[in-house]
Amino acid sequence: MDVQSIILAAGQGVRMHSKLPKILHPLLGKPLVFYAIEAAEKVTHTSPLLVIGHGAEAVRQTVGERVRYVLQEQQLGTAHAVQQAMPLLKDGPELILVTYGDMPLLTSETLQHLIQTQQQHCGPITMLTVQLEDAHGFGRVIRSANGNVQAIVEEAQATPQQLKINELNVGVYCFSRDWLLLALPQVPLSPKGEYYLTDLIGLAVAQGLSVAALTLAEPHEAIGVNNRLHLAEAAAILRRRINRHWMLNGVTLEDPDTITIEPEVQIGQDTIIAANTHLRGKTTIGEDCIIGPNTIIEDSQIGNRCQVFASVLEQAKLEDGVDVGPFSHLRKGAHCAQGVHIGNFGEIKQSYLGPHTKMGHFSYIGDATIGANVNIGCGTITCNYDGTKKNHTEIGDEVFLGSDTMLVAPIKMGKGARTGAGAVVTRDIPENALAIGVPARIKNINISE
Numbered sequence: 001m002d003v004q005s006i007i008l009a010a011g012q013g014v015r016m017h018s019k020l021p022k023i024l025h026p027l028l029g030k031p032l033v034f035y036a037i038e039a040a041e042k043v044t045h046t047s048p049l050l051v052i053g054h055g056a057e058a059v060r061q062t063v064g065e066r067v068r069y070v071l072q073e074q075q076l077g078t079a080h081a082v083q084q085a086m087p088l089l090k091d092g093p094e095l096i097l098v099t100y101g102d103m104p105l106l107t108s109e110t111l112q113h114l115i116q117t118q119q120q121h122c123g124p125i126t127m128l129t130v131q132l133e134d135a136h137g138f139g140r141v142i143r144s145a146n147g148n149v150q151a152i153v154e155e156a157q158a159t160p161q162q163l164k165i166n167e168l169n170v171g172v173y174c175f176s177r178d179w180l181l182l183a184l185p186q187v188p189l190s191p192k193g194e195y196y197l198t199d200l201i202g203l204a205v206a207q208g209l210s211v212a213a214l215t216l217a218e219p220h221e222a223i224g225v226n227n228r229l230h231l232a233e234a235a236a237i238l239r240r241r242i243n244r245h246w247m248l249n250g251v252t253l254e255d256p257d258t259i260t261i262e263p264e265v266q267i268g269q270d271t272i273i274a275a276n277t278h279l280r281g282k283t284t285i286g287e288d289c290i291i292g293p294n295t296i297i298e299d300s301q302i303g304n305r306c307q308v309f310a311s312v313l314e315q316a317k318l319e320d321g322v323d324v325g326p327f328s329h330l331r332k333g334a335h336c337a338q339g340v341h342i343g344n345f346g347e348i349k350q351s352y353l354g355p356h357t358k359m360g361h362f363s364y365i366g367d368a369t370i371g372a373n374v375n376i377g378c379g380t381i382t383c384n385y386d387g388t389k390k391n392h393t394e395i396g397d398e399v400f401l402g403s404d405t406m407l408v409a410p411i412k413m414g415k416g417a418r419t420g421a422g423a424v425v426t427r428d429i430p431e432n433a434l435a436i437g438v439p440a441r442i443k444n445i446n447i448s449e
Contacts, residue, residue, distance in 0.1 A: 002093035003115055003174075005040035008081045009033055009101030010053030010072040015227040021055030023101040024062050025231060028238055029262040029280050031062055032225060035104035041066075042108035043115060044097065049088060051081045077194030078171070079187040086181055095119070096175045098197065102225045104234050105241075106172065110221055114174050114214050123210030124179035125200060128170035130222040131215060138168035138222075139198055141213065149211040152198040167215070169198060170222045179204075238263075246273075254293075268304065286320070295325070303338075316348075337372070350390075351382075354397065366390070367409065371397035377421070379404040396431065 013022025023033035033050070040048045050067040052059045053075050060069060070085045082098060089096065095118060099106060110128070118126035127149070129141050139152040140162050152169045153162050183203050187195045204211050216222055225231050242263060243256045250269035253259050258275045266284045267273070274292030279285070283297050286304035291297065294310040302308070303320035310326035316334040324330065324342040333350035336342065340353045343360040351365045354372035359365065363376050367384040369392070370376070380401045382393045391409035395401075399413050402421040407413075414431030423440040434443045 002046075003044045003095045003097055004046065004089055004093040004177075005044045005048040005097045005099065006070075006082055006085050007033070007036050007040060007048050007050050007067075007099050007101050008078060009036075009059070010051050010075050010081055011102075012054040012075070013102070013226070016231075017228075021058055022225065024055070024058060025225070027104055027225075027231060027235055028242075028260065029264075032104055032231075033059070033063065033101040036099055036101045036106070037063070037067060039106055039108045039111055040097065040099060043111045044093075049085045050101070051085055077190065077192075078197040079184060079195035079199065082180075082197065083184045083195075086184065089177060090181065092177065094177055096177050096180055098173045098175065100171065100224060103172070103221075103223070104225065105221045105223050105237055107218075107221060110216065110218075111172075114172065117212055117214050118174035118176075121210065121212045123204060123212060124176040124183075125204055125209075126174045126212040126214060127201070128172040128222070129213045129215050130168050130170050130219050131166055132168055132219055132222075133166055135163075135166070135168055136222075138170070140165040141167040141169055143167075149201060149213050150205055151202045154196075154198065167213075168222075170216065171197070171224075173197065173200075175200075179209075259292075300330075365393075368393040368395065368407075370395040371399065371415070373397060374399045375401060377401045377403040377405060381406055383408045 009023045016022050024031045037048055048067050049070050051070045051072050053072040056071060072081045072084050095115060097111065097115060114126055114128060135155060137155055139154045140158055141149060142151040142153055144150050183200055186203055187199045190196055201211055220237050223234055225234055239260055242261050243253055243259060246261060246267055247253055251267045252272045255275035259273055260278045262280050264282050265279045268285060268287035270287055271285055271289040277292035277295045279297050281299035283300050285291060285302040288305045289302060290307045295308050297313045300313045300316045302318045305321045306318050307323040308325055311324050311328040313330045315332040316330035318336045319338045321339045322336045327344050328342050328346040331349035334348040335352045337353060337355040339356040341358045345362045346359050347364045349366045351368040353370045356372055357370055357374040359376040361378050363380040364382065366382050367390045368382050374395055383406055384390050393407050393409045394412045396413055396415035398416045400418040402419045402423060404422045405419045406424040408426045411425055412428040414429060416432040417429045418434045419425060419440060420436035423436055424438045425435055425440045429435045436443050
């Protein structure tokens with residue numbers, strides 16, 4: 001059977017005390033709602049319907065075209081939200097999956113199990129439940145003597161005896177579309193002036209229809225984010241889940257409690273991640289690397305057998321066998337070819353360093369193309385900005401830059417050229433020439449002679 005997903009995400013999230021809509025708050029590098037969208041996409045193989053309300057324009061700008069939007073102009077409860085989406089589904093898939101934009105821990109595997117249960121069920125509803133000693137404010141699942149689901153009782157309306165029940169309603173459902181279309185208009189108005197999906201359980205039972213319940217194997221999947229404490233709780237669980245995955249797939253995490261690996265990161269076998277390391281965005285790391293401690297890598301590509309120690313990489317690329325750090329910063333566009341060495345307190349941006357080039361310490365390379373086997377002496381700086389625009393520096397293979405060399409771009413140095421310590425280079429230097437002084441003068445046209 002085909003399945004259509006509806007994700008409810010119209011609430012204001014007042015307990016977040018934020019200008020930002022709740023579902024857009026970041027969780028391990030992604031907006032909260034993205035987790036619900038991705039889980040739904042995996043099981044339905046189609047774009048979810050996202051019911052939005054508060055902060056609708058901000059949600060549209062962030063989420064983009066990966067979903068179809070339904071606007072709930074007045075937030076009149078969960079059943080009302082689903083009803084806003086139903087005109088789009090009159091001739092659609094046979095099953096309707098309803099989830100929430102603030103439940104990031106609910107997995108696609110659980111949703112698939114829920115759908116399969118409903119496919120095998122003769123009644124119109126399969127619901128998710130969870131067994132918890134602390135009810136977290138969830139409604140209680142009321143069953144008959146023979147174990148059939150009879151109703152959901154919200155905590156505020158529950159009797160003392162019902163409050164002792166520890167089977168709770170998660171609020172996630174898989175419905176028969178045809179039954180749902182007829183039942184939604186029958187949902188009564190609650191004392192709070194809203195229409196709730198939970199009342200559909202009682203309606204189905206009153207019609208003599210069966211309601212199936214699937215109990216979560218992992219109770220933490222039921223966690224919804226209503227405040228920043230919940231956000232931190234969800235982040236901790238998600239970190240543990242991701243870290244466990246990588247450790248079971250051949251990656252060593254030396255201190256998992258201090259390591260953050262975001263969901264889209266990829267890591268090769270036999271790589272070691274040391275303490276206090278944060279891997280963010282679409283970072284990929286090859287095999288046999290040592291990353292950290294005290295390292296941040298974001299949206300970067302790291303080859304095999306690389307070492308990055310106590311440094312920051314942002315949108316950078318390291319080919320195989322590169323080592324970086326400590327205390328270096330590779331910014332957007334930094335590209336280190338095979339075997340490059342970047343020592344302590346080096347900074348690179350929008351530059352290519354050729355194979356086996358060495359930049360030992362205290363240097364800045366920006367907007368430059370540097371050849372192979374170049375020695376970048378301590379304190380070397382590419383003076384790439386003239387106050388109006390950025391200018392390019394080109395360094396040939398086997399160049400030797402003496403300590404404290406200033407390269408005033410635009411500038412070119414030919415293969416095998418050298419600079420003396422403290423040289424301020426303001427014009428091109430030909431191959432195999434030596435430049436010294438301030439401003440630098442060519443001392444010897446051909447060093448090799």
